Amino acid sequence: MKLHWSVAPSHSHRISPLVRELGLHPLTIQCLANRGYFEPADVEAFLEPRLRLLSDPFRLPQVARAVERLFQAWERSESCVVFGDYDVDGVTSTALLVSTLSRLGWKVGHYLPRRHDEGYGLTRSALEACMERTPMTLLLAVDCGSTSNELISWLQEEGVDVIVLDHHQVSSPPPPAHALVNPQLDQSDPPHGRELCSVGIVFKLIHALLKHGRHLNLPAFASLDLKNCLDLVALGTIADLVPLTGENRILVDVGLKRLNATSLPGLVALKEVAQTRSPIGSFEVGFQLAPRLNAAGRLETAEAALELLLAPDLETALPLAKALDAKNRERQEIERTMAETALENVRRNFDPDRDIVLVEASKDWHLGVVGIVASRVAREFHRPTFILGRDATGWRGSGRSITGFDLAAALRDCSDLLTRHGGHAMAAGVSLPVEQLDAFRSRLNEVARKKVPPSGLIPELRLDGITRLSELTVDHVQELFRLAPFGSHNPSIQIVVLQVRMARPPQRMGREQRHWKFWISDGGTPVETVWWGSGQENPPDGVFDAAVVPELDHYGGRTSVKLRLLDWRPSLPVNSTH
Numbered sequence: 001m002k003l004h005w006s007v008a009p010s011h012s013h014r015i016s017p018l019v020r021e022l023g024l025h026p027l028t029i030q031c032l033a034n035r036g037y038f039e040p041a042d043v044e045a046f047l048e049p050r051l052r053l054l055s056d057p058f059r060l061p062q063v064a065r066a067v068e069r070l071f072q073a074w075e076r077s078e079s080c081v082v083f084g085d086y087d088v089d090g091v092t093s094t095a096l097l098v099s100t101l102s103r104l105g106w107k108v109g110h111y112l113p114r115r116h117d118e119g120y121g122l123t124r125s126a127l128e129a130c131m132e133r134t135p136m137t138l139l140l141a142v143d144c145g146s147t148s149n150e151l152i153s154w155l156q157e158e159g160v161d162v163i164v165l166d167h168h169q170v171s172s173p174p175p176p177a178h179a180l181v182n183p184q185l186d187q188s189d190p191p192h193g194r195e196l197c198s199v200g201i202v203f204k205l206i207h208a209l210l211k212h213g214r215h216l217n218l219p220a221f222a223s224l225d226l227k228n229c230l231d232l233v234a235l236g237t238i239a240d241l242v243p244l245t246g247e248n249r250i251l252v253d254v255g256l257k258r259l260n261a262t263s264l265p266g267l268v269a270l271k272e273v274a275q276t277r278s279p280i281g282s283f284e285v286g287f288q289l290a291p292r293l294n295a296a297g298r299l300e301t302a303e304a305a306l307e308l309l310l311a312p313d314l315e316t317a318l319p320l321a322k323a324l325d326a327k328n329r330e331r332q333e334i335e336r337t338m339a340e341t342a343l344e345n346v347r348r349n350f351d352p353d354r355d356i357v358l359v360e361a362s363k364d365w366h367l368g369v370v371g372i373v374a375s376r377v378a379r380e381f382h383r384p385t386f387i388l389g390r391d392a393t394g395w396r397g398s399g400r401s402i403t404g405f406d407l408a409a410a411l412r413d414c415s416d417l418l419t420r421h422g423g424h425a426m427a428a429g430v431s432l433p434v435e436q437l438d439a440f441r442s443r444l445n446e447v448a449r450k451k452v453p454p455s456g457l458i459p460e461l462r463l464d465g466i467t468r469l470s471e472l473t474v475d476h477v478q479e480l481f482r483l484a485p486f487g488s489h490n491p492s493i494q495i496v497v498l499q500v501r502m503a504r505p506p507q508r509m510g511r512e513q514r515h516w517k518f519w520i521s522d523g524g525t526p527v528e529t530v531w532w533g534s535g536q537e538n539p540p541d542g543v544f545d546a547a548v549v550p551e552l553d554h555y556g557g558r559t560s561v562k563l564r565l566l567d568w569r570p571s572l573p574v575n576s577t578h
Contacts, residue, residue, distance in 0.1 A: 003461040003567050005547060007496060008034045010465070018043065028479050030465045031493050035483075047482050049250040051227070057208040060193055060201065061186055066163045066179035067208050069138065074106055079136045082110045083122065084306070085143040085198075086297030088290045092236030093142045093165070093199040095266075095309035096229055100206050104213070104220050109134040112302045115368060116391070120429065122148040127155065136160060143198035146182055147171040147422070165201050167194075167242075168422070169408070181205060195243045195489075199236030200251055203229060230255035231262045232309065238282050239290035241427075243489035252485050256280060266308040269317035273325040279554075282485040292321075295328035298368030335369045339376045342387060346377060356448035356457070357410075359441040361388035361395055371398035371427070378402065382459040384410075384448065386430065388437070394419060396431045404456045405448060414443045461567055463547055466496045469522040477550045477561050492549050497522070497563075499571050500546055506539040520546065520563070528553075531565040540568040 011033040018029045021040055029043075037043045045053065058064055073080055080101070084094030094110055101108045111130040113119065118126040121144035130139075138161050145152065145164035152162045152175040161178040170184045181201055183193035196204070206229065213221025234255025237248055244252055260280050262268060267289075271280070274288040296304040304320060304327075311317035342360045350358075358377060365373075370387040378385040378400040384407060388397030401407045407428040411421040417440050419431040432440055486492045503526035506518035516534050519526035529548065531539070540546065549564040 002458070004458050005463060005496070005567070005569070006460050007463045008465060011038075014038050025476055025479055027465055027467055027471070027476070027495070028482070031480065031483060034464050035490060046249070049253040051250060051254055054207075054247055054250055055192065057204040057211070060181055060183060060204050060208075062179040062181050063205060063208050066165075066181050066205060067212050069161060069163060069178050070101075070106070070209065071212065073138045074104075077107055078138055079134065080106055080108045080138040080140065081130060081134050081136045082108060082140045082142055083127075083130060083144070084110060084112050084302075085120070086112055086115050086302035087143070088239035088293050088305075089197045089199055089236040090143040091293060091297070091302050091305045091309065092232045092239075093202045095306055096199060096206070096232045097140065097142060097165075097202050099310060100224070100229065103224065104209070109136070110306065112297075112306060114301050115297055116300075121145065122151045124151065124154075127151060131158070131160075138163070140165060141177075142166070142202065144168075145175065145177065146180070146184070147175065149173070149175040152177050165198060165205060167197050167201060169424070193247065195246045195248045197237055197240040197242045197248075199233050199240075200242075200248060203233050203251065227254065227258060231259040231264060231267055234259055235267075235285055235289060235293075238285040238485070238487060239294070241488050244282070244485055244487035245489045249485070249490070252282070252487075256282070256285075256485060259285070264309070265314045265317040266311045266321070268314060269311070269321035270308065270324070272318070273321045277554075282487050286487075291331075292324045292328045295331045296324055298331055299327055299334075299366070331369060334366050335372050338365050338369060338387075339373045342373055342377050343380060346381060350381065352457075355383065355445065356452055357405075357441070357444040358383045358385040359388070359437070359444065360386070361390075361397070361437055363390035365389035365397075367391065367396055370396075371400065371429075374398050374400040382457060384444075386444070388430075390434075394431060394433045395437055397429070399423070399428045399430065401426045401428075402452075402456070403460075405452050410444060410447045410451075413447045414440060417443060461494070461547055462491070463494050463496050466498060469497045469500055469520065469527060470524045472497070472527070472550050472561050472563075474552070474559055474561055477552055478559075480550060481552065494547060494549055494566060497546050497548060499543055501543050502540065516565075527561055527563055529563040529565050540565075543571045544568045545571050 015026060015029045015033060019026050032043055037046050082094050082097050084090045098108055098110050113126040122141055141162055141164045143166055146166045146168050149171055155162055163179045164177045165181050167183060170182055174180055183196055186192045207226060210221050210224060234252045237252050242248060260278055270289055274292060276284050276288050293305045296302050304324060308317055308320040345360055346358055367389040370389055374385045374387040382402055384401040384405050386397055386399040388395040399407050406425040408423050408425060411428055411430060417432055417436045421430045423429055480493050500520040500522045503519040503521040506516050509515045509517045514533060514535055516531040516539050518529055518539060520529050546568045547566040551562045551564060553560050553562040
């Protein structure tokens with residue numbers, strides 16, 4: 001698919017003073033400016049994330065009420081249950097809360113809903129099963145509950161108080177929880193903590209509990225080191241694709257350092273089976289560790305992932321990690337088959353004028369991987385996409401969007417056709433009766449035609465700047481990597497290198513020969529370049545400009561620059577304007 005290259009403006013008048021004051025390369029300053037950092041103090045805070053810069057945890061809405069109720073439960077030896085979710089954010093949140101509360105003296109159990117039998121979040125069937133397994137007087141709903149008004153009212157009638165720890169949109173009116181710890185309720189300008197996902201909110205709650213416990217001079221609270229929690233916080237935050245800005249940047253930056261040196265048996269075992277190379281960054285978490293934790297919840301139940309994170313020793317953890325690895329391979333095969341079918345269906349029937357939103361459905365598709373497949377289809381066709389499977393009640397599935405089309409808002413415009421829906425602008429879940437499928441597809445496209453201009457259907461490749469290949473030295477790329485960890489709202493650095501050509505013949509690589517490897521040069525030392533997922537595309541030819549992501553390759557005690565090709569185009573003559 002043809003990409004529209006969008007190179008960021010140079011900001012030269014604002015960059016030059018920063019280059020002089022901070023002693024950084026102009027391209028590094030350009031990349032920082034592209035992310036909104038123009039002031040020396042802001043740049044320094046961004047490049048040097050520190051835990052001491054975290055805000056007071058009691059700034060989060062209703063944290064004080066949650067702490068008060070939890071200490072009341074602690075004093076009375078009440079039975080508490082952490083009710084989590086089956087994705088990585090939900091599982092890491094549950095593991096962190098259960099392990100910490102247990103260590104500090106709470107009587108605490110846990111429950112994770114079964115994706116296929118009980119669905120997402122607080123449902124009557126899941127709560128009844130939870131209460132039958134573990135009678136309780138206090139339930140902590142993690143990564144869910146912000147719209148569960150009727151069920152939280154029912155729990156109160158049953159004598160169960162509820163603390164909600166969540167980051168999703170809150171219903172109006174909000175549910176009658178004893179405490180609703182959700183940054184969406186914050187009314188300050190700008191709102192505080194909106195970037196946090198549930199594991200970040202759990203971390204803040206634990207911080208608040210420790211502060212209160214230390215104020216009471218309780219020894220167990222004084223001895224617990226918060227930094228030891230941050231490996232799980234980094235894992236859940238990266239996996240949930242929330243913005244890696246603000247406090248999330250601090251939590252993930254420090255958390256990745258902790259993850260690289262972790263002694264938590266479950267994470268040690270997970271790194272071993274995933275064959276993860278050090279140093280572990282956001283890529284390794286997102287594409288190697290998180291998918292293995294997610295696999296259990298996608299295909300059956302997330303209990304195995306939670307057991308792994310709570311494992312007391314490596315002997316217990318390794319078999320669990322190996323089982324998750326096997327589940328992940330099973331998930332990959334199911335996903336591959338589903339994606340091939342969905343993509344073939346779209347290729348056969350796609351009408352670019354008619355199909356602004358793609359909706360594909362099959363009763364044979366596995367509900368656990370519909371979101372991943374929706375992402376693949378949306379990426380290939382640059383269209384908002386819903387992939388739906390069937391259960392006993394009708395169609396159920398997930399959607400993924402493109403910039404400029406708010407899925408959650410679109411689903412609200414379709415609410416009369418739907419059984420259940422929720423999510424946010426870029427990802428959403430939906431359930432609908434079997435007979436409403438065609439009407440749902442038609443309504444979505446009707447909504448999209450009003451919202452998405454034709455230019456919005458051309459994928460944009462956003463590029464940080466233009467440079468010469470010879471400028472991408474190891475020292476310079478290491479400086480650029482001070483902007484890491486990369487992720488949502490802090491994307492990988494993407495730049496254009498001008499006037500390069502092949503220095504050696506290109507080579508096909510990969511099991512299915514779907515990738516290219518080659519070396520490019522602008523007259524200096526050739527640089528290894530990989531074009532992942534190029535499929536049947538021919539390699540670049542002649543003199544060309546390359547849109548690339550600079551990376552560092554650590555091998556055999558040596559560090560070198562490596563490039564990941566995103567796109568290329570023939571170079572214009574030297575005296576032409578790019």
